[in-house]
Amino acid sequence: MPHILTFGELLLRLSPPGNERLLQSARFDVSVGGCEANVAAGLAQFDVPVQYLTRLPDNAIADGALRALRAEGVGTKHVIRGGDRMGLYFLELGADVRGLRTVYDRAFSAFAGITPEQAPFDRALDGASWLHTSGIVAALGDSAYQTLEAGIVQARAAGVRTSIDCNFRPSLWQGKNPQSLMLPLMPHVDLLIGNPGAFHEMLGEPTSGSMPEPPEALRHTAERLHRRFGMERIAITQREVRDASTHAWRAWLWQAADGVLLEGGWYVVRVVDRVGGGDAFAAGLLAALHRDVPAADAIRFATAAGAHKLTVPGDFPRTTWEEIEGMQRGR
Template identity: 40%
Template sequence: MPHLVTFGEIMMRLAPPNHERLAQAPALAVTYGGGEANVGAALAQLGLPAAHAGCFPDNPLGRAAAGHFRRYGVDMRPCVFSETGRLGLYFLEVGASLRPSRIVYDRAESAFARLDPAAFDWPTILDGARWLHWTGITPAISAAAARACAAAIAEARRRGLTVSADVNYRRNLWQYGQKAQDVMPPLVAGCDLVVCTEGDAEDLFGIRPAAGAPNGFASVAGQLIARFPQIKQVIATRRDTQSASHERICGLLFQDGQYYETVPYDIAPVVDRIGGGDAFLAGFIYGATAYADDPARALAFATAAAALKHTIPGDVNLVTAAEVEHLVAGNTTGRLLR
């Protein structure tokens, strides 16, 4: 049975090799990714079983996307294959030095956007699970996806599961006539853990750091917990982007009125930053399970996992728990391991 169940859209990723631009690329490398499924796949690599619920077109592209995550140990049996809709795509130009990476989305009328909420039997899907994860991208895609997400959260609450969300506000996705500021609060109210930056807190909930607050994140997180009492933990990463090839990241956590911050990791060169936030959350879920009484250690594990993701091509963080612990222990030289 899965430790974690995720719910969300999976898309095909198409990227020119060798930092080329789309205009000059003779070929595109194919992989697959989705914010929620990336978390499940990363957790499976760490040794905790995961399942994913989603909707794919019933064609070779949909089956290839599902097979990609099955390959990394994710149970895809909760997924639905539809006769309508298409597989969403995104095109990634991987930046270098002063040129930032760029993404172009082509996801309109996807099978996931057109899903039937009644197609998901949440009592069966969540049977035996301990955790449900979703992101703010899912309810942004369509009203049907938002209803399915709400049903999943309600069933998870009835069963006493831990529910997490990366609120991940994408302004341009909310195109179906409902506002994120109306849809997201009732969904977030059912969460125990949220990934939420100061910017997302302001955009979605109108929450800003209190005047004169010495720590903006702690101030916002405290207000978020006060508004949504089910929330016990708020986490985020802080990025100091030096260039497309050089990142500094640290992890932040607010829990039980206490603020935690990790040491920063200096990452250069960045191989692929896509999925870094998903790796962070997967690492925190693992850490919260393995080190339930030590939130600082759980956060350190999560941040190290996110740092390692920046060194791996593709959306999924293909690292083991031992490799993450090796980095947490201070082994940052990249010395050859034999």
């Protein structure tokens, strides 16, 4: 069976236990994550063959991070070694009126220094049905961006479909213009994932200014993006943060084949950990498309997978295809 390849940075996550503040606790809980690694873990849990491409230093910490990824069922044979350090992020979960707080320490990481010559896209794309990555990679520096661009162009040339989650992390861009880097990638994208705010910041799309945005406005956004860039599918998520502990989660899928905006459902979730909800959504959608699930069912499955992740601690989803299907039947 063809595999899905994800490309991005594997991170160490350091969090104070429970709802403590970053500098309140005497210790941190350590786990691994990162946007594309989270998607890879979700795909593996949905029984989709998946390979992960990244660059890590050759040390014991990186070895342990790779073991954690392999334990989820993710293939790592295309991981390359080099550089001096892994990227880190510190996460304070927040509670009620106190929101989540994230501090990144990713400058000069092994992945930030990856080059197109180092990345084995020829081998990694052989037998792949999709390449999935995100806008986060573009923010990590010139070298990472050039490698991202090379991988996407190479995938399309090889007949491999491409998926980008248009994640916007303001603190990573450090004054750079996201649109100058993201816009050249868009003509090479088959599936674009994101929320209206990310589309605005990274692609220059106007927004209605309302939250949540009405479906008609979302349909117009998808149609404009298709006219501008030609991607065949656009998935739009919306997360209404009522407080740090309660989120309303919705998503839609637009396809150029019929021009219909399909709604995936609406979930109001008591949040355990908000990190990775969008990644679980992406994994659910890619898994469903990989299985040739009808579009209306695919977006419902993906939306449920994203909502489910909000109830699970850590970056990775912890679920199965059958559990998400059962969750949908139970609603």
